[in-house]
Amino acid sequence: xxxxxxxxxxxxxxxxxxxxxxxxxxxxxxxxxxxxxxxxxxxxxxxxxxxxxxxxxxxxxxxxxxxxxxxxxxxxxxxxxxxxxxxxxxxxxxxxxxxxxxxxxxxxxxxxxxxxxxxxxxxxxxxxxxxxxxxxxxxxxxxxxxxxxxxxxxxxxxxxxxxxxxx
Amino acid sequence: xxxxxxxxxxxxxxxxxxxxxxxxxxxxxxxxxxxxxxxxxxxxxxxxxxxxxxxxxxxxxxxxxxxxxxxxxxxxxxxxxxxxxxxxxxxxxxxxxxxxxxxxxxxxxxxxxxxxxxxxxxxxxxxxxxxxxxxxxxxxxxxxxxxxxxxxxxxxxxxxxxxxxxx
Amino acid sequence: xxxxxxxxxxxxxxxxxxxxxxxxxxxxxxxxxxxxxxxxxxxxxxxxxxxxxxxxxxxxxxxxxxxxxxxxxxxxxxxxxxxxxxxxxxxxxxxxxxxxxxxxxxxxxxxxxxxxxxxxxxxxxxxxxxxxxxxxxxxxxxxxxxxxxxxxxxxxxxxxxxxxxxx
Amino acid sequence: xxxxxxxxxxxxxxxxxxxxxxxxxxxxxxxxxxxxxxxxxxxxxxxxxxxxxxxxxxxxxxxxxxxxxxxxxxxxxxxxxxxxxxxxxxxxxxxxxxxxxxxxxxxxxxxxxxxxxxxxxxxxxxxxxxxxxxxxxxxxxxxxxxxxxxxxxxxxxxxxxxxxxxx
Numbered sequence: 215x216x217x218x219x220x221x222x223x224x225x226x227x228x229x230x231x232x233x234x235x236x237x238x239x240x241x242x243x244x245x246x247x248x249x250x251x252x253x254x255x256x257x258x259x260x261x262x263x264x265x266x267x268x269x270x271x272x273x274x275x276x277x278x279x280x281x282x283x284x285x286x287x288x289x290x291x292x293x294x295x296x297x298x299x300x301x302x303x304x305x306x307x308x309x310x311x312x313x314x315x316x317x318x319x320x321x322x323x324x325x326x327x328x329x330x331x332x333x334x335x336x337x338x339x340x341x342x343x344x345x346x347x348x349x350x351x352x353x354x355x356x357x358x359x360x361x362x363x364x365x366x367x368x369x370x371x372x373x374x375x376x377x378x379x380x381x
Numbered sequence: 382x383x384x385x386x387x388x389x390x391x392x393x394x395x396x397x398x399x400x401x402x403x404x405x406x407x408x409x410x411x412x413x414x415x416x417x418x419x420x421x422x423x424x425x426x427x428x429x430x431x432x433x434x435x436x437x438x439x440x441x442x443x444x445x446x447x448x449x450x451x452x453x454x455x456x457x458x459x460x461x462x463x464x465x466x467x468x469x470x471x472x473x474x475x476x477x478x479x480x481x482x483x484x485x486x487x488x489x490x491x492x493x494x495x496x497x498x499x500x501x502x503x504x505x506x507x508x509x510x511x512x513x514x515x516x517x518x519x520x521x522x523x524x525x526x527x528x529x530x531x532x533x534x535x536x537x538x539x540x541x542x543x544x545x546x547x548x
Numbered sequence: 549x550x551x552x553x554x555x556x557x558x559x560x561x562x563x564x565x566x567x568x569x570x571x572x573x574x575x576x577x578x579x580x581x582x583x584x585x586x587x588x589x590x591x592x593x594x595x596x597x598x599x600x601x602x603x604x605x606x607x608x609x610x611x612x613x614x615x616x617x618x619x620x621x622x623x624x625x626x627x628x629x630x631x632x633x634x635x636x637x638x639x640x641x642x643x644x645x646x647x648x649x650x651x652x653x654x655x656x657x658x659x660x661x662x663x664x665x666x667x668x669x670x671x672x673x674x675x676x677x678x679x680x681x682x683x684x685x686x687x688x689x690x691x692x693x694x695x696x697x698x699x700x701x702x703x704x705x706x707x708x709x710x711x712x713x714x715x
Numbered sequence: 716x717x718x719x720x721x722x723x724x725x726x727x728x729x730x731x732x733x734x735x736x737x738x739x740x741x742x743x744x745x746x747x748x749x750x751x752x753x754x755x756x757x758x759x760x761x762x763x764x765x766x767x768x769x770x771x772x773x774x775x776x777x778x779x780x781x782x783x784x785x786x787x788x789x790x791x792x793x794x795x796x797x798x799x800x801x802x803x804x805x806x807x808x809x810x811x812x813x814x815x816x817x818x819x820x821x822x823x824x825x826x827x828x829x830x831x832x833x834x835x836x837x838x839x840x841x842x843x844x845x846x847x848x849x850x851x852x853x854x855x856x857x858x859x860x861x862x863x864x865x866x867x868x869x870x871x872x873x874x875x876x877x878x879x880x881x882x
Binding site (some may be wrong): 489492498516 | 825828831
């Protein structure tokens with residue numbers, strides 16, 4: 215099984231990336247195979263056909279499980295994450311990928327955003343999103359129980375989705 | 382496996398109910414075990430504790446696969462369907478249920494509604510919604526290929542979700 | 549100017565109704581002309597053509613300013629409120645009405661719901677919704693500053709919309 | 716009165732820009748004062764503090780009326796548009812700006828996106844969005860009546876909002 219973490223934070227090496235990695239580890243028991251810190255792809259994201267961007271898209275498309283993570287900007291996911299998602303083929307770009315939407319925010323007010331806003335983009339790309347979207351508080355996600363609670367609640371559903379896509 | 386169809390149309394015996402039944406048959410190869418035409422539950426829906434409403438909730442909660450169907454009223458699902466959904470326990474009311482959101486409309490303009498509006502309510506109730514929401518045109522769903530296309534695309538994902546919940 | 553408060557809580561005389569009334573008073577400096585506690589309309593809401601429901605719809609349609617209020621059920625507005633909104637004509641039912649979406653919840657997690665979920669229904673009915681949707685915590689709205697903050701921020705915008713519709 | 720058009724299409728000189736300009740002209744009777752074709756701002760969009768991006772933000776913030784336009788990518792607005800919107804201050808970045816959300820798509824299926832997805836971002840930035848979101852078909856917007864219908868329906872509301880913000 216191949217697991218990838220995608221973090222769409224304009225700051226490299228962000229808490230977004232860290233939280234997404236922790237979630238992937240909690241779901242699979244292993245370090246993710248690939249970390250894609252979208253901002254590192256640079257200006258090639260602004261057009262089409264950049265080789266590095268293409269390679270990142272292929273890594274994601276070829277993964278079994280992908281955590282898509284974003285900080286909350288303007289009550290929704292970031293432009294940088296969407297810029298990357300715009301590179302995938304509509305309907306099929308995430309086919310056979312089990313995707314987990316994750317967002318982080320400074321406070322709880324935007325907790326609906328992963329489910330209402332980020333997940334539908336992933337579904338439009340053809341991903342299977344069997345679990346509820348997860349929202350974390352960026353100052354407490356390393357100490358609170360939200361990641362564990364989510365994993366306890368949804369990991370069986372996610373794992374079964376993975377086995378299915380693999381078969 | 383127990384399959385249930387829930388139709389939230391203020392008119393009994395609606396095309397909504399028919400389309401949802403067709404979708405259930407296309408997904409499972411069998412007639413659904415239960416049809417719940419919500420309007421038939423009557424005024425007990427306006428409060429809590431009605432025995433007939435309670436029985437319908439239990440039927441749905443105890444099902445493996447449920448198609449939740451609504452016509453499009455005011456660009457979203459109906460009040461009558463939401464009234465029924467309000468009877469379920471938040472977080473757990475649809476736990477271990479694989480749910481398929483279905484909406485019908487007169488034209489294509491509201492095609493995003495099942496994914497953006499109906500699915501999140503089902504997820505809030507704890508349902509597993511592994512497939513994209515489906516939108517049908519109410520005048521052509523018996524002759525167009527939308528139900529079949531959806532089943533071809535998503536039935537494997539839905540079936541695997543069912544096996545998982547059953548295990 | 550005619551102001552109406554609509555509360556869609558299955559419990560009569562709810563905090564929803566109280567909070568909506570307080571918001572209307574804070575916006576206008578006067579008690580609202582009409583209070584519509586939707587649950588009081590009874591089983592006529594489940595069909596079409598009930599005289600009492602019709603009168604309530606006409607009261608709302610003929611108002612200049614309407615606060616539409618709902619508790620948060622399953623991460624969105626209630627079925628009882630939507631049942632009432634389904635009685636209005638699409639596109640024109642709230643034409644020339646300035647509408648303010650208000651939701652209350654036990655905690656902050658659903659704060660996006662008035663803007664993302666309730667406001668679009670009002671706009672679909674033709675209402676002018678110039679202000680952001682407001683979300684209140686049901687246990688603290690009488691003591692916190694959220695209503696006042698909202699009024700300070702948005703009342704000028706709402707009042708100008710009212711003058712415009714009146715002209 | 717200062718009018719600005721913002722187009723978030725990765726292709727410069729797009730139909731998105733053209734349609735947004737036509738809408739601005741139809742609303743005001745004049746050519747817009749500023750056209751911001753976001754892609755032209757280049758890689759400075761990927762970070763903070765770029766002078767050209769800053770100037771574009773200031774132009775928009777200082778405008779009375781702004782049409783925010785995007786093609787539909789993955790059933791919502793583009794990453795390039797969101798990247799630009801992420802440059803504004805939350806809550807106040809579009810204060811006193813009357814904003815009109817506009818999206819174009821190849822077909823009608825995503826017609827709910829301007830209202831459900833683009834408008835909430837503008838409201839989060841503090842914009843006044845008194846009119847419904849507009850969705851155009853990219854192959855027919857120069858010949859169909861959608862722009863005119865929208866202007867006939869909503870221009871009085873938008874103009875009154877403008878007068879109010881100016882006062």
